[in-house]
Amino acid sequence: MHPLEKFEYCPLCGSHHFEANGATSKKCENCGFEYFMNPSASNVAIIKNVKGEILVERRKQEPAKGMLDLPGGFAQIGETSEEGVCREVMEETGLKVVSAQYLFSLPNVYRYSGIDIHTLDMFYLCEVEDDSALAAGDDAAECMWIKPEDIHTEQFGLRSVRWGLIKFLERQDRFKSAEEAQK
Template identity: 70%
Template sequence: MHPLDKFRYCPACGSKHFEIQDEKSKKCENCGFEYYLNPSAANVALIVNDKDELLVATRKKEPAKGTLDLPGGFADIGETAEEGVVREVKEETGLTVTEARYVFSLPNVYVYSGFEVKTLDSFFLCQVEDFSTLHASDDAAALQWIPITDIHTELFGLRSVRHGLYRFVESYKKP
């Protein structure tokens, strides 16, 4: 099912004549309102320690509960992608990010409650000065450090994280 099929009535006037215009939009035949389905902003943190190990989480919730993941999540309304990744890292790991440097982005489909949420996932290389507050919380059931050379992308439950990790591992060089 296409995500636009979930929107049956015009959000502006309530008309049932809310018709698909193209693959990413619907238009109301009554009032002319057009709705465009754009991706939701999400972010992913790449946190590396001085031993060239990557901080990896185990997902606490669906989708992909129990699989490996990286800290991150959806950006909130009114925050930048950088603010979002800093907040998500704090919520899931207890760590305070001192610098978040954008690396790349990847499109993704995140299935939540049977609904396909199209996302644009931004990956950030995050610096953390103090790891003493590290603890799993929020969406993370557990945290672990894995040497970058030992990362097996097939163990990660979300497609964009797998692709992003592959890209990161291939290009990783110690500064």
Template identity: 55%
Template structure:
């Protein structure tokens, strides 16, 4: 796969067409001198367990990987901490209120959105929620439900980083 910078034809600062490879991580504009480093976007993923030690999973309503299993989460907004981002995403997708988000690990990912490969750094959190009894599928979630840990099929998860994250979570 080509580096995402290969899709940028113009300098984002001055608009010049002389926006060329500077090194393997950046492009440089020969007109204004602007150097742009393309870094991963921040995203969050939530592990939410109920009192029966079942994991909350979601079915994706949209591409990429529409119809496959996922976990609540998404991109962090500008000005948000990772903890704020995971709490907002859980609320938007399930209606659940996160009381505590405890960092677990990160995984790199490539999330193809509108045909554009978005490199992400997915941050996984174990989230404690106020009430696991009242949740619903909202936003870009087709359905959500709790799944016993011993019934989880990793192949049902459509996003590579989430599949690997669930695998790591289950090994703990």
């Protein structure tokens, strides 16, 4: 279900004449108010330890409960995407991010409470202060380090995280190949 389908009444004047006005908005025929449904900002952390392993979580809650995931979540009002990724990593892993380098973004659809929430997921390569402080919390049932070659993206429950991992690992492989070619 598209999220706009849940909006039957104009949130400004309460009129029932709140009609679809394209794929991303509804407009009130009574007062003229137009509401746009744009993607929510979300962030994803890719964290590597000194062995080159990637930090992976097991999801504690739906959607995709029990599947693998990377640390991250929705940005909150008033925070930057970088602040959001740092906060989410701390909440889910207990680790303090000291550097968050933007990599790329991917669109996603996050099914929650029967509604498809469209998101724009921003991926960051994060460095943490001390990876020995790792402790699952918040949405993470457990946290683990996995070698890149042992990652099976089909075990990850969210589409953008699967595609983001594929993109990241392909970049890493190209970077390795280029380094080896220069030797």
